[in-house]
Amino acid sequence: MNLAEIDRRAFEDVAAAELRGLEFVLPRLGKIADHGVLWFGLAGTLGLTGIPALRRGALRGVIAIGLASPSINLLGKQLFRRRRPLVHNVPPMRILRIPGSHSFPSGHSASAAAFATAMVLEAPKRVSLPVVGLAASVAFSRIYTGAHYPGDVLAGILSGVAAGLTTRLFWPVPARAHVAHFDRVIEHRDPQGAGVVVVTNNDPETIADLRNELPHAEFTDCQGDLEGKLEEAAGRARVLAVCGGDGTVGTAASAALRHGVPLLVLPLGTLNHFAKTLGIETVSDALDAYWSGSLAYVDVATLNNVPFLNTASFGAYSEMVDRRERMQKRIGKWPALAVAAFRVLRRATPVDVVVNGEPRQVWLAFIGNCEYGKRGAVPTARDNLTDALLDIRLVSVKRRLRRLRALAVVLAGRMWPLSDYESWVSQSLTIEADAPLRVAHDGETENARPPIVFRKHPKRLSVFVPI
Template sequence: MRKATGNVTKIKKRLGMLDRRLFRSVADAHFPGFDRVLPRLSRAADNSLLWAGVAGTLAFTGRRQMRRAATRGLLAISLASPVVNLLGKQAFARARPSIVDFPLARLGRIPLSHSFPSGHSASAAAFATAVAMEAPARVSVPIAVTAGAVCFSRVYTGVHYPGDVLAGMALGVTAALVTKRLWPGQTVIGEARVAMTAPLYDLDPDGEGVIAVVNNAAGRDPSTAAAVRKALPNAEVVEAEPGDDLMKRLQEAAGRAKVLAVAGGDGTMNCGAQAALEHGVPLLPIPAGTLDHFARTLGLETIAEAVAAYRAGHVVAVDVGEVGGRVFLNTASLGIYPLVVDRREDWEGKIGKWPALVLAMADVLMHNRSPEEMMVDGVRRRVWLLFAGNCAYESRGVAPTRRERLEDGVLDIRLLTAASRLPRLRAMSSTILGGFGVSRHYHQWRADTVRVASVAGPGAEVRLARDGETFTAPGPVVFGKRPRSLLVFRPVD
């Protein structure tokens, strides 16, 4: 044991010496033109302002692919930055490099924080990797080159050792890959199987009989309502503003509509599905949110695609889930996730959705949370998270993202329990990364109903989330299915 510890110490010492020699080699090197360019580039990347500007430029193009690249890039930074600055730097507490005899002309401002790992490098690698997942090479390659230059500039300006930069880059790439768990890629669009129905031939191509409810509180684009009016000039467009009773607006529209069109994110689509079901009208999903899981699974990514599906009259039947008297199109859950959503909603109006999500995760981790004592189908469990998917999802873990079918009649149940005391960090990492390393506490099965009750007894309230929206219901609650009950428009294959 002592010998092994000594070997580790020797390896660390050798790596440290190599790191310092490489730093000194860079300090002694001179590259014409770099002394002006790299210090400015390094400063531009402070607080990720450079990447925020690039993301804004990509989003300003108006192309969905570029907006996705920008969103994924900022999401990756939102994951990488707190890991580096709140965890990594505090854990290793490495001092900054010595600047004795360092060329003053290119010396950067020495931060007060610790040196390992490099936050600038983590953000640069996270953004560049995430953009490469979405954007074509003509866009992603220049961004990758710029990110590489930022990473090198941290050594060239004397504020980091090469090892700090490499560690930061590794964390950044990892954060970008993790975004695939939180937000699936383009390959899932329109893949899910549905139940075919007879097409609708008596539809007015200009939208007569269509009532479109546009949720401006959820919209990613303030011109959504105008775009819907232009595409369907005979349709009635109802704009729901922040603070409006969205469900009331949807119920009123569904009661008068031949087709209920709903523009918004997954939470808005969820409410629209409930109104469409209650009034027996088909639902036209118009993607206008941040993630749009349900619309994307159907194959709808733009307003134009939704309008084309409506004009083709291509209607299919899909399942919906139900819990606490409310339907869900994608997922419903209890435990850690509703807590995260509640915290995120408290902050997202001030700092944006993805930074709020990161802070919400940190808040749930830092505070003294305990697993909930629940009866799950009659078995007493200490529950960190119960996930119910509307139809079977691919992959193992408590944060799956893909479905092959929308009409299989089953709930996909994922349960993360604490047999003794499962640390919150492990539970949260399982939620994000897919259940790795918690096999003893992870359970997965498929059913058409699942009954959950608090051990506190009948009537005890249960906090739930469905399609990203939270609510409280008196227990016990039953997760159930309504197979092939919702008619929705989908593009013709």
């Protein structure tokens, strides 16, 4: 008995099966999934939750469907041209319509598996497992309603899973990094927040729930003088809590280090890379970390003794940040970033510097606090915040064609390295130049006077992390 015969017999067994309660549900579930409507609707619903993991899963799912659907409909079906099953044994009440396209592989099953795989990669089990169950139901409905043979569905599922996993090649799945834990939790910790000074520039409605959760905490508005307010707060705090993105958190880390107090990161900024690396994606995650009292040591890097927690850079990227900041109030952050990237592509030129005593013409330089992903000129994600290393990546570009390739790597992230790409790890880096360099660190830019010295300070900053 060959595979085609086994497939037909399995189809006939399903056609003859009577599943009480599903005769009405499964055909309509398959119809709702036509053209991905079910999955796009679910993605929109998950996106509206505001929960980062669910929003990422929804976006990854849509991208995965975008990869799976053309490969199935434009390649798979045209290549194999398998006819649809004969439905004379399928009860008429299950057949809502007979598709006119070829049968192998199943496009419905591919889209369902692609979306479910993306959710498994990103979302917690309490959300991803029901999505997997829904996807399995859609796939089974294609056999139950006579639209596909089981082999069509299996091939569609495998194609969808492959599409979901393929998204990891250009969009790594965030993972909580390794940290060095204290042997004890913080002492004299008040669950209602006594001794906690919260520095924020968010509107009152955004932090209203936070005030309710920490009624004994002191709240300070840092608008206008962020560095000064953080310095004052750290001087009188037992715990310094900061609301904001990476730039604000980096400034808070400087104050926390000077005063020797632990830092509680509340991810309420536009970009929250450091918080996500700690496993803190929401304010609820941060509060859970505080209430558990779980502290960790993490590494800090410095640029001429100014601490940064994620990355520093000079060259094209710092110019792009400056251009984006000048435009983002008028047109929004992401459109401003796109316009800035285009203008940098047209006008940026390499900078002449001396790197650890060796002359270089550098178009783009990244220096990471701890080692990031292995490939490409742009750091992506870290799995260790205590490795005592700087991740150094340089791209030297002179000709326009190579500049286009370099910018493609900057925007796309994990790509294969360029011929002019160098990377290594070290505990220090010295940059010399004839004039001050515009340097970006944790999303902020400044003029740095050479020599510019980057150094690593292992396990220096204490932060709250979820257990």
